[in-house]
Amino acid sequence: MSKTSAGRFFEDYSVGQVIDHAVPRTVSGGERALHHALYPARHALHSSDVFAQACGLPASPIDDLMAFHLVFGKTVPDISLNAVANLGYVEGRWHRPVWPGDTLRARSTVIGLKQNSNGKTGVVWVRSEGVNQHGQIVLDYVRWVMVRKRDADAPAPDTVVPELRGALDALDLVLPEGLDFTRYDFTLAGEPHRLRDYTVGEVIDHVDGVTVEEAEHMLATRLWQNTAKVHFDLTVRPEGRLIYGGHVISMARALSFNGLANAQMIVGLNGGAHANPCLAGDTIRAWSEVLDVAECDAPGVGAIRLRLVATKGGEPSTLRGEDGRYLPHVLLDLDYWALMPL
């Protein structure tokens, strides 16, 4: 019997099944330093303990997307090893910050199944959660993927398609305990713009670009213990290793500092599409569109809903062609909520 796992196939999932993912992880200042080395990350609340303390937190938490990637990476061997396609994610919420010294593990619950008409693949919906050493949920999100069947003759499961929301309401967002932006220092944060300075529909070009190197995206993807082979093994993709979509998200988010320096903490993920593959040598740029703004139930704190688009060149605000499909230069189209001083 082989000791190595071939991963789960479509017929291995059942609705209600709970999968505890392997390899818990303790994070430290080392992970934070690497985050700063890998991305042009400058949001002050994730850079400085003193700044975070002035915002009511005990210390500077680990970057929110890094927490997401750490949880996501743990799910890969159980959820997407035999995935034909990542179809989307939605209803992502950050429930509490991750601090240096915390240990994260992850589990997923299967919430939907639908065999495709070709009988060879099916769609699996899971709700994945990251849990800290106190058993507290730090974040959760729904993801759905198309997975191969091991045996095309295996019977189709009953179809269960979960009801999913298009986007979280601002009222659904969970605010970090103690967060208070009433003494927020805009000078140290880097920009003067508060929530009321942004208008729905406003588009912000984040100006800078980063040309991506192979070594960088592999360091990042391994840091999150995501070992999907397409990211590392050039013999399986001689045309270029496929860059983990999360690397593009974090790069675009870091670039968005320039114009959104005060969008400090990500608390909601409404959806996202990796529109086209990203390869080493691509120069990633980003722009954002303000989708919504709201007040929150914490002193001085507001929420801004943003579309974050990453491109590898081309006109900044053209996303789709006449056929409705993403144009080839679009890498990412993400919809998220962040917290910002009112």
Place this chain on the structure above:
Amino acid sequence: MSKTSAGRFFEDYSVGQVIDHAVPRTVSGGERALHHALYPARHALHSSDVFAQACGLPASPIDDLMAFHLVFGKTVPDISLNAVANLGYVEGRWHRPVWPGDTLRARSTVIGLKQNSNGKTGVVWVRSEGVNQHGQIVLDYVRWVMVRKRDADAPAPDTVVPELRGALDALDLVLPEGLDFTRYDFTLAGEPHRLRDYTVGEVIDHVDGVTVEEAEHMLATRLWQNTAKVHFDLTVRPEGRLIYGGHVISMARALSFNGLANAQMIVGLNGGAHANPCLAGDTIRAWSEVLDVAECDAPGVGAIRLRLVATKGGEPSTLRGEDGRYLPHVLLDLDYWALMPL
């Protein structure tokens, strides 16, 4: 007089000589994070404080091979700066874990000398030790190298060839204080296989591959303060920088998670050969063969002796040609003991 050291030559060594190596090093969570960024490392005991505590340890120790590389790196300026060839290592033992906050230094004792018949080089055997801030040995190993003479007319020393064992016995292994695998969580560790599921002679193909980049192996080799110029300076090796053999060891060990997720801690090194040079662009793969299994004197703890082979392609289980020499695709042939739940 030149301020820079030309390193030791064969006639500078004498049996019984003790060399204290320079540059002690304090490790932290930063080194651990880099280890995770540089290798697809997922062994739970080195990833999670909580998991390590459930195994009876106070916290998650620094990766065992990283401790080895840190000690090895310190010996390079004194032992192998003028080495023509690394001939081997043997009798490596880990005596106690290295924790974040520990400071390591290294010393070597010359235990053998034999001038070669050409009169231009000789073989030097040393036993090297890593020592922590409490003066405790954390690991030791024997290594032998062929070193140039400065002056071919220098007299040959008396030949002393140390008696070395082919492999450590399981009884010789030192177990970390407190280690207890009776509450071991196989789900969090990632695989269900315990020691009794492995049979001597069993071969495990670790499936995944990683195509290596220049920036990565240089980051790793510098992290261990190993500054041998062949790893860094393309002008001395225009055909490609030679990748430090330890980088190949750590990469192969990390890849071996897939099939050996429960071989948690390395405690013995029986021998190893760097069969062929590894260069950037090579895709490293690995397979293991079970050489021996044994019970240990700690609750629920067993030991597994493994041959770990790294290749850059080719048939997984062919090691040598008809002439008995390693085939060109073989990078590493390592023999070690690891601890695993019974």
Place this chain on the structure above:
Amino acid sequence: MSKTSAGRFFEDYSVGQVIDHAVPRTVSGGERALHHALYPARHALHSSDVFAQACGLPASPIDDLMAFHLVFGKTVPDISLNAVANLGYVEGRWHRPVWPGDTLRARSTVIGLKQNSNGKTGVVWVRSEGVNQHGQIVLDYVRWVMVRKRDADAPAPDTVVPELRGALDALDLVLPEGLDFTRYDFTLAGEPHRLRDYTVGEVIDHVDGVTVEEAEHMLATRLWQNTAKVHFDLTVRPEGRLIYGGHVISMARALSFNGLANAQMIVGLNGGAHANPCLAGDTIRAWSEVLDVAECDAPGVGAIRLRLVATKGGEPSTLRGEDGRYLPHVLLDLDYWALMPL
């Protein structure tokens, strides 16, 4: 109104103006580990807590140049975003060590202005300071840059050219509190040479070379939150990303261990020129010239003034051509003070 900053132009500066720079930063063992991964850094006092404690310090401080880069990086968006040229720095002093856990911020005071005769650019002199969480200055330096005018018709300011010293006197250097080299361990430090072994005029070739990769210099430059686009975006510099000058400084300083292992702490920066651009693929080498030596007011501590030259090949001691200009192989010409056992 655009939310992104176009940076300051020449007419935006006035003498006496104080600019508080954004993005404070808490450092940890993570930054130290990355420093060791990025450079062949082996100075014992920055590597080992135990060694640093034997020198009278509470722990091993963050590398002095890393502290400099962290402060410098914060000034970039306010000082040099529209710089045509970095003209120089001088009067740099380290006032106290930076420890893991410290939070650094930066501020600059404009101390000089001079419009160029073409009316399109001007020179701005600033004194920049790094400040820790206790409000203590950790380092300061003067830098001057040539900056574009936004509007060529804007009136010229009164010319103020600050009086700057060519080099700091040894008496001006600030010694870290408690520093004591009377129990200095030369074996652990790696070389036997004390201050009295060096003579003014002595030249030391540091022997080793490092061929630089794109991923490495980008990791380093981001780590210091320096986001100048010429370092990252290949579309704005198709001929090759320009490597941040600070990367060359830190690489050359680390290489200088070989011959200057006991020049432990940098406490003064007298001046520096980035003679020619450095690109990925260049092999950096270094040599030093002893410019001065002095005793200091701390037990066993002396100061050595060094010229540190980085090259990308060529004859080690030829700096300038017959026209007085730096030869094309010269990358860096730096003048600094370091502390060394007497």
